[in-house]
Amino acid sequence: MSVDRGGGHNRSGSIGRNGTHTKDDSSSYSSGLQVIDENKEFTAELPAYLTAQKLITAGFSYHVVAVFGSQSTGKSTLLNHLFGTQFSVMDEQARRQTTKGIWMSRAVEDTKRSDPRGMGNNILVMDVEGTDGRERGEDQDFERKSALFALATSEVLIVNIWEHQVGLYQGANMGLLKTVFEVNLGLFLKDKSTTHRSLLFFVIRDHIGHTPLQNLSNTLMQDLNRIWSSLSKPPGLEDSRISDFFDFEFVALPHKILQPERFVEETQKLQKRFREGISPGVDATSGSNGVSQRGGGGGVFLPVYHRRIPADGFPHYASGVWTQIVTNKDLDLPSQQELLAQYRCDEIAATCTAGFNQIMSPFEEQAKTGRVLEGLGSAMGGALSEAMGGFEESGGRYHKGVFERKREDLRENLEGRLRGLVVGQFSALSKRAVQEFTEEVTSILKVANAPGRSTSSNYDFAVVVGQTRDKAVDRFTTEASELRIPGAEWSDHENELTSLQIALDEIAARLRGEEMKRLVARLEKAIRIKLAEPVELEFRRMEDDSKEKGNLWDRVWKVWTETVGEGVEGFLTRAGSLNATEKERDIGAWKLRRKAWGVLKAKIEEEVMEGNILLKLRESFEDRFRYDEQGVPRVWKPTDPIEQTYTTAREATLKLIPLISRIRLSSGAEPPLAEFLGDPPSDFEEDVDEMGIAKDEFEVIGEAKQVDLSTRFKRMADAVFVEAKRSTVSSVAEIPIFFWGLLLALGWNELWAILRSPVYFIFLLLCGAAAYVVYTLNLWGPILRITNAMGQQAIDIGKERLRDIVADQNVAHPEAVDRTKGVYDDSGIIKLQTLDSEGRRRTGIKQEDDDE
Numbered sequence: 061m062s063v064d065r066g067g068g069h070n071r072s073g074s075i076g077r078n079g080t081h082t083k084d085d086s087s088s089y090s091s092g093l094q095v096i097d098e099n100k101e102f103t104a105e106l107p108a109y110l111t112a113q114k115l116i117t118a119g120f121s122y123h124v125v126a127v128f129g130s131q132s133t134g135k136s137t138l139l140n141h142l143f144g145t146q147f148s149v150m151d152e153q154a155r156r157q158t159t160k161g162i163w164m165s166r167a168v169e170d171t172k173r174s175d176p177r178g179m180g181n182n183i184l185v186m187d188v189e190g191t192d193g194r195e196r197g198e199d200q201d202f203e204r205k206s207a208l209f210a211l212a213t214s215e216v217l218i219v220n221i222w223e224h225q226v227g228l229y230q231g232a233n234m235g236l237l238k239t240v241f242e243v244n245l246g247l248f249l250k251d252k253s254t255t256h257r258s259l260l261f262f263v264i265r266d267h268i269g270h271t272p273l274q275n276l277s278n279t280l281m282q283d284l285n286r287i288w289s290s291l292s293k294p295p296g297l298e299d300s301r302i303s304d305f306f307d308f309e310f311v312a313l314p315h316k317i318l319q320p321e322r323f324v325e326e327t328q329k330l331q332k333r334f335r336e337g338i339s340p341g342v343d344a345t346s347g348s349n350g351v352s353q354r355g356g357g358g359g360v361f362l363p364v365y366h367r368r369i370p371a372d373g374f375p376h377y378a379s380g381v382w383t384q385i386v387t388n389k390d391l392d393l394p395s396q397q398e399l400l401a402q403y404r405c406d407e408i409a410a411t412c413t414a415g416f417n418q419i420m421s422p423f424e425e426q427a428k429t430g431r432v433l434e435g436l437g438s439a440m441g442g443a444l445s446e447a448m449g450g451f452e453e454s455g456g457r458y459h460k461g462v463f464e465r466k467r468e469d470l471r472e473n474l475e476g477r478l479r480g481l482v483v484g485q486f487s488a489l490s491k492r493a494v495q496e497f498t499e500e501v502t503s504i505l506k507v508a509n510a511p512g513r514s515t516s517s518n519y520d521f522a523v524v525v526g527q528t529r530d531k532a533v534d535r536f537t538t539e540a541s542e543l544r545i546p547g548a549e550w551s552d553h554e555n556e557l558t559s560l561q562i563a564l565d566e567i568a569a570r571l572r573g574e575e576m577k578r579l580v581a582r583l584e585k586a587i588r589i590k591l592a593e594p595v596e597l598e599f600r601r602m603e604d605d606s607k608e609k610g611n612l613w614d615r616v617w618k619v620w621t622e623t624v625g626e627g628v629e630g631f632l633t634r635a636g637s638l639n640a641t642e643k644e645r646d647i648g649a650w651k652l653r654r655k656a657w658g659v660l661k662a663k664i665e666e667e668v669m670e671g672n673i674l675l676k677l678r679e680s681f682e683d684r685f686r687y688d689e690q691g692v693p694r695v696w697k698p699t700d701p702i703e704q705t706y707t708t709a710r711e712a713t714l715k716l717i718p719l720i721s722r723i724r725l726s727s728g729a730e731p732p733l734a735e736f737l738g739d740p741p742s743d744f745e746e747d748v749d750e751m752g753i754a755k756d757e758f759e760v761i762g763e764a765k766q767v768d769l770s771t772r773f774k775r776m777a778d779a780v781f782v783e784a785k786r787s788t789v790s791s792v793a794e795i796p797i798f799f800w801g802l803l804l805a806l807g808w809n810e811l812w813a814i815l816r817s818p819v820y821f822i823f824l825l826l827c828g829a830a831a832y833v834v835y836t837l838n839l840w841g842p843i844l845r846i847t848n849a850m851g852q853q854a855i856d857i858g859k860e861r862l863r864d865i866v867a868d869q870n871v872a873h874p875e876a877v878d879r880t881k882g883v884y885d886d887s888g889i890i891k892l893q894t895l896d897s898e899g900r901r902r903t904g905i906k907q908e909d910d911d912e
C-alpha cells in the first residue's frame with residue numbers, strides 16, 4: 061500500500077471510499093467526495109460538502125477542473141500534485157482500478173504562494189474513473205457518460221496520456237474524444253450564439269524528451285482535427301471548426317519514477333499556472349490551430365470557460381446534468397442553466413420571503429385590528445430592500461432572463477402583501493385623522509360653549525378649524541409618506557390625502573352647521589329671557605293707549621323687534637367668526653327671527669292663559685270700579701252712583717277683550733311680520749311651510765273663547781258689584797240709638813236682678829272673664845267658625861229631614877223659581893231691591909252670590 065505525497069489514503073482504507081461521510085466535518089472529506097458512484101448514483105451530499113468546504117457562498121469565484129484519461133495512468137497522482145488533494149492512488153504492486161465513479165475535492169490552499177485574487181484554492185477538482193479499464197471491459201457506457209459530465213461541468217478538462225500513447229487511437233483516447241466532441245456539439249445546439257468554450261489541457265506523462273513537445277502536440281492536433289472533420293455535425297454546424305468550441309494546451313511532464321525531482325519541479329510549475337488564474341493581458345482567444353496562444357505560461361482558467369453557475373447552484377446543476385445524461389436525454393446546457401436558475405431563484409426567493417415574513421407577519425396580524433401600525437413604514441422599507449437585495453445578490457448570478465422574471469415575481473408577491481398593509485394603514489391613518497380632528501374641534505367648541513361663556517366668546521371657529529385641519533393633514537402626510545415605496549405607484553398617498561381633506565371639510569361644515577344651530581338656540585333663549593319682563597309689563601298696563609307709545613301691540617311689537625334686532629346682530633357677528641357662508645348666515649338669521657316670533661307668541665299665550673287674563677281683566681275692572689280718578693279707594697254710600705260706575709268700569713274692561721284677542725297695531729293693521737322676517741331662504745333644509753307665516757298668525761284668543769271670557773269676567777264683575785252693594789246695605793242696617801234706650805227700659809228689671817243676685821253676678825263675671833281670655837288669646841275666630849259649622853250642619857240636617865218628609869208625602873214644590881229670572885235688570889245689572897224685605901228674593905240673590 062502506498063500513500064502519495066505523504067498523507068494520501070490507501071485505496072482500501074481511505075475515508076469515504078464507500079461514499080459515507082460525516083457531512084459537517086470537513087476533515088471527514090479528506091479524500092474528497094464521491095459525487096457519482098460506480099452505480100451511476102449522484103450523491104446528495106454535494107451541498108453539504110461545498111458548505112463544509114466554505115465554497116457554497118463563493119458565487120462565481122471558483123473553478124472546476126476534471127481529469128480524463130485511461131485507467132491507472134497517474135491521473136490521481138497528477139491531481140494530488142497539482143491541487144494538494146488526497147485522491148487515492150493505485151498500489152503499484154496491484155495495478156488495478158482505484159478511482160470508481162467520479163470524485164470531487166477542493167484544492168488545498170498552497171500557503172507558500174501569494175494569491176492576489178484570493179481564489180487559488182477555490183478549485184473543485186474532479187477525479188474521473190479511468191477509461192479503457194479491464195474492470196468495465198467492453199462496457200463503455202460509464203466512461204462516455206462521465207466524460208460528458210466532466211465536459212458539461214468543468215472549465216478545463218485535463219487529458220492525461222503517456223507519451224507513448226501519442227499517435228495511438230484507443231490509447232490516446234481519441235475514440236472517446238470523438239464522442240466528447242460529438243456530444244459537445246449537441247450541448248449548445250439550442251444556443252448557437254453561445255461563447256462557451258472549454259480548454260482541453262493535454263498532459264503528456266513520462267516525457268523522456270526524445271520527441272519535442274511541439275511535435276507531440278502537432279501530432280495530437282492533427283489527430284484531433286482529423287477526428288473533428290470525420291464527425292457527423294448537426295445542421296448549421298457543418299462548417300464549424302474544432303477551435304470554435306475548444307482551446308488546447310499541451311504540457312509534458314517527466315517520468316515520475318525515473319526523474320522524480322524534475323517531475324516535482326514541473327508539476328509545481330504547472331500548479332502555479334492553475335493557482336494563479338489568468339495572467340494579465342492574456343485574452344481568451346485561441347490561435348488558428350486551436351492551441352492557446354498562452355504557450356507554456358500564464359493562468360489556465362479564462363472567464364470564457366466558466367459555466368456561470370454560482371457555487372450555491374452547482375450541486376443542483378451538476379445533479380440535473382447527470383440525471384439528463386443517465387436518462388439518455390438530450391443534454392441541453394442552456395436549458396439546464398435555466399432550470400437551475402428557476403430552481404435556485406425559487407429557493408432564494410423562499411429564503412428571502414421567510415426573512416420578509418419574520419419582519420412583516422406581526423404587522424399583518426396587527427393590521428386585522430384596523431388600527432394604525434406604528435413603525436410600519438420603516439419596517440416595510442427594511443423588509444423589502446432586505447428581501448430584494450438578498451435575492452438580487454444570490455439570484456443575480458443565475459440565468460439573467462430567469463432571474464429577472466423571478467425577481468419581478470418576488471417583487472410582485474412582496475409588494476402585493478405590502479400593498480394590503482399600506483391600504484389598511486392609509487385607511488387607519490385617515491380614520492384617525494378624522495377622529496382626532498372631530499374630537500379636537502368638538503372639545504374646543506365645548507370649552508367655548510361652556511356655561512357662563514357669552515355667545516360672543518373670544519374664539520374664531522374658522523381659525524380653530526383651519527389649525528386643527530392643518531395639524532391632522534400634516535400628520536397624515538408625514539406618516540403616509542413613510543409608506544412610500546420607490547417605483548410603487550400604489551404607495552402614493554395623494555388620492556387618500558384628497559379624500560381625507562374632503563372628509564375633514566365635510567366634518568368642519570357639519571360642525572359649523574351644528575354650531576350655528578346651537579348659536580341660534582342660545583340666542584333664541586336669550587331673546588325669550590329678554591322679552592319676558594317687558595311683555596309682562598305691557599300686559600299689566602294693556603289698557604294704556606297713548607299717541608306716543610301706541611296701544612298694547614304697538615309697544616309689544618316695538619319691544620320684540622328691538623330685542624330680535626339685537627339678537628340677529630349678535631348672530632351675524634358670531635356667524636362671521638364661524639366662517640359661515642352668506643347663505644348659511646341668511647338661513648340662520650331668518651331662523652332666529654322666525655323662532656323669536658314663536659317665542660313672542662308663546663309669551664303672549666302665557667299671558668292670555670285663562671286664569672292670567674281673567675285676573676288681569678279683574679284688576680283692570682277693579683282699578684276703575686274701586687278707585688276713583690285720583691287712585692283713592694272708594695267707600696260706597698247709598699247715595700253713590702254705584703250702578704253707573706260699575707257699568708262704565710265693566711264696559712271699559714270688556715273693550716280690552718277684543719284688543720287682546722288679535723295682534724293689531726293702533727293703526728288697525730297687522731304688524732309687518734312678513735317684511736320683518738324677510739323671504740325664507742330658497743333651499744332651506746327644514747319645511748318652510750311649517751315655519752312660514754300662518755293665516756291666523758295674529759289671532760290670540762278665538763271667538764268662542766272671547767265669549768266665554770266675557771261671561772266669566774261679567775260674573776266676576778257682578779260679584780264685585782254685589783260686594784260693593786252689600787257694604788252699602790250693611791252700613792244702612794245699623795241699630796238705631798232709641799233701640800238701645802228701649803232695650804234698657806224694658807230690660808231694667810232683668811239687669812237689676814242680675815246685679816243684685818250674687819249667683820247671676822258671679823256668673824256674669826265668669827262670662828266676662830271667659831270673654832276676656834278668649835279675646836286675649838284671639839280665639840274668637842275659631843269659636844265662631846265652629847259655631848257656624850255646627851249651625852250649618854244643623855240647618856243641612858233639618859233641610860234633609862224636610863225634603864224626606866215632602867218626598868214622602870209626594871208633594872210637588874209649587875214655588876220653584878227660575879234662578880236667573882228676575883235676577884238681572886235690563887242693563888244687565890243684578891237686582892238687589894228686595895234684599896231685606898222679600899225672603900224668596902233674598903234667597904235667590906244669596907244663591908247667586910254663593911255661586912260666584
Ligand SMILES: Nc1nc2c(ncn2[C@@H]2O[C@H](COP(=O)(O)OP(=O)(O)OP(=O)(O)O)[C@@H](O)[C@H]2O)c(=O)[nH]1
Pocket residue numbers: 130131132133134135136137138148149150151152153156157158159189190191265266314315316317
Ligand atoms: N511511470 C509513471 N508512473 C506513475 C506516474 N504517476 C503515477 N504513477 C504510478 O501509476 C500508478 C497509478 O497511479 P494512479 O494515480 O492511481 O493512476 P490513476 O490514473 O489515478 O488510476 P485509476 O484512478 O485507477 O484510473 C501508481 O502506481 C503511480 O505510482 C508517472 O508519471 N509515471
